Amino acid sequence: MGTPFYSQIMPWNIMVRGYAFNGPLEDCISLFHDMPHRGLKPDNYTFPYVLNPCSELGLFRKGQNVHCQILKSGFESSFEVSNSLFSLYIKMQASFVVDVWNKGVLSDARKVFDDMHVKPLEVWNQMIYQSVCDGNVSFARELFDSMLEKDVISWNTMISAYTRIGQLSKARDLFERIPEKNVVSWTTMIGAYADAGDLETARKFFEKMPRRNVVSWNSMISSYTKLGRFQEALNLFEQMQLEGIVSDECTFVSVLSACSRLGALELGKWIHYLIQDWPQLGFRVRTALIDMYAKCGDISRAFTLFIKIKKNDVFCWNVMIKSLAIHGRTKDAIKIFFLMQKDGLKPNDFTFTSVLFACSHGGLVAEGRKIFYSMETHFGVSPKLEHFGCFVDLLSRNGRLEEAQLLVKEMPYKPDIAIWGALLLGCRVRGDLKLAEKVIERATELESKESGVHVLLSNIHASVGQWPEALNAREKMEERKILKKVGSSTFV
Numbered sequence: 001m002g003t004p005f006y007s008q009i010m011p012w013n014i015m016v017r018g019y020a021f022n023g024p025l026e027d028c029i030s031l032f033h034d035m036p037h038r039g040l041k042p043d044n045y046t047f048p049y050v051l052n053p054c055s056e057l058g059l060f061r062k063g064q065n066v067h068c069q070i071l072k073s074g075f076e077s078s079f080e081v082s083n084s085l086f087s088l089y090i091k092m093q094a095s096f097v098v099d100v101w102n103k104g105v106l107s108d109a110r111k112v113f114d115d116m117h118v119k120p121l122e123v124w125n126q127m128i129y130q131s132v133c134d135g136n137v138s139f140a141r142e143l144f145d146s147m148l149e150k151d152v153i154s155w156n157t158m159i160s161a162y163t164r165i166g167q168l169s170k171a172r173d174l175f176e177r178i179p180e181k182n183v184v185s186w187t188t189m190i191g192a193y194a195d196a197g198d199l200e201t202a203r204k205f206f207e208k209m210p211r212r213n214v215v216s217w218n219s220m221i222s223s224y225t226k227l228g229r230f231q232e233a234l235n236l237f238e239q240m241q242l243e244g245i246v247s248d249e250c251t252f253v254s255v256l257s258a259c260s261r262l263g264a265l266e267l268g269k270w271i272h273y274l275i276q277d278w279p280q281l282g283f284r285v286r287t288a289l290i291d292m293y294a295k296c297g298d299i300s301r302a303f304t305l306f307i308k309i310k311k312n313d314v315f316c317w318n319v320m321i322k323s324l325a326i327h328g329r330t331k332d333a334i335k336i337f338f339l340m341q342k343d344g345l346k347p348n349d350f351t352f353t354s355v356l357f358a359c360s361h362g363g364l365v366a367e368g369r370k371i372f373y374s375m376e377t378h379f380g381v382s383p384k385l386e387h388f389g390c391f392v393d394l395l396s397r398n399g400r401l402e403e404a405q406l407l408v409k410e411m412p413y414k415p416d417i418a419i420w421g422a423l424l425l426g427c428r429v430r431g432d433l434k435l436a437e438k439v440i441e442r443a444t445e446l447e448s449k450e451s452g453v454h455v456l457l458s459n460i461h462a463s464v465g466q467w468p469e470a471l472n473a474r475e476k477m478e479e480r481k482i483l484k485k486v487g488s489s490t491f492v
Helices: 002-022 025-034 044-058 060-073 079-094 106-116 121-133 137-146 151-162 166-177 185-195 198-207 214-227 228-240 249-262 266-274 283-295 301-310 314-326 331-341 349-362 365-379 387-395 400-409 419-429 431-443 452-463 469-478
Strands: none
Touching: 025 214, 044 060, 044 079, 060 137, 079 106, 079 121, 079 301, 106 121, 121 137, 121 151, 137 151, 151 185, 151 301, 166 185, 166 314, 185 198, 185 214, 198 214, 198 283, 198 314, 214 228, 214 249, 228 249, 228 266, 249 266, 249 283, 266 283, 283 301, 283 314, 301 314, 301 331, 331 349, 349 387, 365 387, 387 400, 387 419, 400 419, 419 431
16 A cells, blocks of 8 residues: 555655755645645655745745644654754744744744754754854753764854853853864954953964964954054054955954044055955945045045945945035035935935034035925934934024024923033124023033033133133032043044
């Protein structure tokens, strides 16, 4: 009886397998559903080829239905079937379709895993990794400790798990016990200590590495940049070049950012020279390059590069608008804002902050008012506190103090110290001491340690010869222990 049945099911399995490997995947599933109508029962060869397309197409509910058929037919103990089921539920978990861990119920992946008679190393690693992704590090460790055989992926996954939750001592303990460390092992520890702010220990790991790739160098360089140690980032980059390591996009973004913060224009030009075919690189490198030239004072070169790039993302346009405004080319900044829309890009929050900043510093009241009120009506962007702050600053700087006051009164946010400071600046422009004192009174309610508004009030009094009042404003700063910040420059 078995032979005729086998001879009938085998051609169907061949067809199901063919569609599973070569597509269309939908036809594989359709063929599977047609089998019962032909009096055929799927077997342990059929189910894996159907489960895999369900995973690939994201048809997880259909995959669960197939699982029910497997349980009824008794093929769940088959290695191929259980392995395909496990892959289905792992992908299902990764797709955030289910959230079983948080409900305190064992996941279907865990149930399949527990029932598997043979668990390949890859399956163990997947189960550990998924547990880590779901925040269940303790269970991941239980699995890890119960493994009879581990590879470097097992060790690295567990080390990464501890670094993610800040348990560096446990991560280091595992690192020291790895039979054979690879580049990922070392780089994970470098990133972990750098994220914890311990760059010295991170550098020690970096120096001890037997082999370093570009990812290792990037990890150390970007860590220096993120934590404000820009010169060390650039020094390490120079060492990287001497050792003949080919830089990638991440490298250039980090070192260009360091140049921007240091104002190191010549070094930035050298890095620009090193970048091969930069117009074809990703948006991040192009934007970092433009930002570097702008922040180092060469706005003309930044603008030239921006124009040369045929397609820019929104962030790049935002950087160009803000850079032009900072360098006093406010009308050019406004032109770029409108050109951006002609290019088919929709302005975002940061775009409006940049263009309103440009209007404020260029005294372009009419343009700024039009842009501010078009945010919600034309672009669907609700103005945030920083947008109100820019517009209040624009109005206050240009004698529209009453309009600025009304805007502050009607806006849906509680004014911050920046907005009170903008109003106070307007008071200084007009010489309105009475309103200035009211603004200071409201500003002090915030209990901010920002010295600017108090210094500005003192200067307003001094400008009209009211020296006792000016001194009194300074004395109030001392009473509240508010210190005036010492000026500094990022340029070397």
